[in-house]
Amino acid sequence: MTSSSVSMIGASKSVAPPNPDKAIRIERANDYPHEVWFFLACLIGLVAVFRLLSFVFSKLSKRNGRSSGDSEKGSSQPKAVMNIRNLPLALVNCYRVVAFRFTFDFGSYSLNLAEILLTMMYMAALFTWTFINTTNVSGGKLDASYWGNRAGVLIASQIPLITALGTKNNIISFITGVPYEKLNYLHRMAARVVFVLVWVHAGAKVTEDLDKTWLRCGILAVSSLTSLCIISVKPVRARAYEFFFYTHLVLVLLFLVGAYRHTEEFSYQTYIWPSFVIWGVDRIVRVIRLVVFNHTYFGFGSGLGTALDASAELLTPKCVRLTLKRPPHFKWTPGQIAYLITPGVSSLPFESHPFTIASYDSKMNVKDIVSSASSTDSGSNSNSTASYWKELVFLINVQEGLTKRLGEIASRKGSVKVYLDGPYGSSHNSNLHDAIILIAGGTGVSHTLPLLLDTIEGVQNGKSLCKRVTFIWCIRDSENVNWISSELAKALSITPDSLKVNVRIFVTGFSAPREYSKSPDVPDLGYDLSDAAPSSSSVECAQTPVSEKSIAIGLRSDNLLNNFATLAPFTSLTMAQGRPSLESLLREEAEETRGGSMWVTVCGSRSIASAVRKGLQFPISGPLTLLRGGADVTLQVESFGYA
Structure with a gap:
């Protein structure tokens, strides 16, 4: 054997053979995040299509005769008669009920079926793409070098999505039409799913040498996200919001910096830096708004802008x-x-x-x-x-x-x-509905009062088709009626004759819950009602015994009752003691709106929102009801009870 051949053999022994698994791992780690994003893009597009179809079907139903002019005629039709032309609208209502009105309670959390389904689909997508095709070339299944590295890349790919869902100005809201405050649940959900995946990734790297900078930065990112998920639970956010707010900012910054440096080692930092861009664009837009609406403070203009x-x-x-x-x-x-x-x-x-x-x-x-x-x-x-x-x-x-x-x-x-x-936030176009039901609890009236004023003015100028508004407000103390008593009386006094307005105020802090009575007797509260309102208006109180002092406080202190002397002919005020049976109320309203459309919006506690959702499930909004000429019911919930 020659010396040259010996040297060649020695060289071949010193060079390690190529690892066949490495090329496969890298290829899949590069491809799978793109496939996940394709899946998410299709999901976002599907939500946008559903919202568009719901809007189109509602428009078509108006064009086909389910308008305010047909509502009286529709109410007289036999319930057994089925109209196949209402099938698209029946399917839309069925989708609304199943997706958004069936809720599941988990302790202090309440989630509708759409939120649960989206959560499960998101989890299934990430974990499926993490653990599929993890058999190495030697036949070993669930090779940690496969799923461990891939989990890290999938985590990095989801950070821009989480950031976008948490900003107030984002493209997802623009595409789907879902306002940012509704997307905030998805922001928290995605962050929590990624948090689990982070620990899956970290568990595969427990044997790594901790003296590496990129690994220490990864530990910083993991610990920051873990702390962030702990302080973002609902009890902490509800009881110590300011602590959560500031801690959230610091921990997010630490997480992004740590994640960027960690992924830079493997050339995956391109998934991280868009998060800084998304956050920066949102802040720039907000700063521009601040300057425009507060420009006198910043020295622009003279005498204009908001009074600080x-x-x-x-x-x-x-x-x-x-x-x-x-x-x-x-x-x-x-x-x-x-x-x-x-x-x-x-x-x-x-x-x-x-x-x-x-x-x-x-x-x-x-x-x-x-x-x-x-x-x-x-x-x-x-x-x-x-x-x-x-x-x-x-x-x-x-x-x-x-x-x-x-x-x-x-x-x-x-x-x-x-x-x-x-x-x-977005606002529903209430001008297309025959009946509008506004339900609020406490300061939730901030949401429903402007909608009442908008409807009254819309009917005045001919832009609204609405014929009936029911304004339901639940308050703990009768004194709380003074929050809007003058404004409410003034609004009702300018209501046009073509619009019927029913105001129903329930004082819940003085008696046990009871069923609502549609036509209760009026007890003697110690003052004469004969001069307070014309015969066409009605001022009603609870059928059960009422605390004379509690009701008189709310009515007398701001002269709400006296103001009803100038009310429009088709307005009424009912002030009752106890909790309303919202399910019964909504059933009555839906029956009265047969052949037309009814929009319900609620803003209040989780219990109020849950009661409204339950009241608008099957059969009130069922497909058979719609096929037989029932009301097309749309529900908007502004609630504080989400995870």
Whole structure:
């Protein structure tokens, strides 16, 4: 054997043979995240298509005769007669009921079937693509080098999605039409699923040498995400929101920095840096809004923009009314929210908190509103009443932290400096419905009151098809009626004759729950009702014995009852003691709307939202009911009971 051949043999022994598994692992780690994103893109597109079809079918149903003009005729049709033309609308209503009105409670959490299904599909997608095809070339199944590395790449690929779902200005909301506050559940859900996958990835790397920088950065990312998931549970967010808010910012930053450096070692950082871009674009848009709506503070213009001094008034010990002048460029629709930044009250200068806008962006002339308010507000401030039609008004529930400090300022009738960021959220077009049911609990009336004002004005100018509005408000104390009593009386006084408005207020803090009575007797409360309202209006109280003092407080203190002397012929007020049977109420409303469309919106506690969902399940919104001429029911829930 020659020396040259010996040297060649030695060289061949010194070079390790190529690892056949490595090329396969890398190829699949590169391809599978793309496949997951293709699946998610199809899912997002499917949601957009469903929403579009629901909108189109609702439009077609109007064109085919299910309009306000046919609702009386439809109510007289025999229930047994089935109309096959209503089949598309029946299928849409069936989808609404199954997807959004069947809920499951998990302790303090409540999820509808659509949310559960999306969660399970997301989990199935990530874990399927993590653990499929993990048999190595030697035949060993579930090779940790396969699923461990792949889990890390899939985690990185989902970080931009989680970031986008958590921002207020995102493309997913634009495509699907789902407002960002509804997507926030998906933000938390995706983060929690990825959290589990993070520990799957970390478990496969327990034998790695910890002196490597990229590995220490990975440990930083894992610990940050773990801490973030712990403090983001509902009990912490509900009881210590400010702590969660600031800790969330710090931990997210640590997680992104750690994840970027960790993935950079393997050239997968391209999945991470888009998160910084998404977050930055959202912040830039919000800063632009701040400058536009608060430009006088920043030195632009003279005498224009929002008045930074917002007046704070303590209506009751647990409710603050914050009123500020509306910026000239600020437009909003009923049901939208705005973020308020109060440097003198917040713990940090640019801490922001969301509140529903309780006022309505009216097209009416402000002089007409003031003059009309003066004629209906017996002794009350007409300018304050008119502000619900022209200015920005917020009804804030006093709890802890910022709201508690606002309550202290309001008790002194002080003012606060406010930056305005918004509006956010979408608003349903209620002009297409024959009947509108507005249900609120406590300060949830901030959501329903502007919708009532919008409907009244829409009927006045001929833009709304609505014929009947039922306004249901559940309050714990009769004094709480003073939050909106003057504004409510003024709104009802200008209601056109073609619109029937029923106001039903339930005081829940003084008796055990009872069934609602549609035509209760009126007990003697110690004052004469004969001069308070014309015979065409009705003022009703509970059938069961009522605390004379509790009801009189709410009605007399703001002269709400006296204001009904100027009400329109088709308005009524019912003030009852106890909890309403929302299921019975909704069944009655749906029966009265046979042949037409009914829109229900609810804003309140989880129990109220659950009762409304239950009341609008089968058979009220079932396909057979729709085929037999039943009401087309649409439900919008603004609730605080989500995970």
